[in-house]
Amino acid sequence: LSIAIAKGRTVFIADTRVHNVPNAEQLAEIAIQAAEKARQLGHEPRVALVSHSTFGNPYSEDTDRIREAVGILERSNVDFEFDGDMAVDVALDTELLKLYPFCRLSGPANVLVMPALHAATTASKLLDKLGGGTVVGPVMIGLEKPAQIAQMGATVNDLVNLAALAAHDAEHN
Structure with missing residues (x-):
């Protein structure tokens, strides 16, 4: 999971570290864990399972496995908003979302579950290098004990952010 903070918004991007090409069950679990982390950090999750299509x-x-993951979430009776498959521009743009009145999201997504590791990692690193905001992570989620892994080339700010997240996890787990 990476956390992008820019233009007054916080967006959680998953899975940036573990599953290369997650199957439907893994995508659903990623959505659940990312939504839980967003909620722990004070954000009401609106989860978009992202794709090239909408x-x-x-x-x-x-996109079949993405739609299968949506079905799994429906049957799981999760306590957060979710929908997919949807392109990232639709997921993040209120006006584009209005073109899909059947969409279950009440507003722009703040949790993006990417279809594969390469897409999630590319998106988070692109946002980080373009600047204009802060990208925290990758953040490890779903572990029994609080731990974070600093990337090669991590800055002091990166280390402080990861330490703060690990401390937050220790307090809330």
């Missing part, structure tokens, strides 16, 4: 348009077999 609600099957254009269709591709690659």
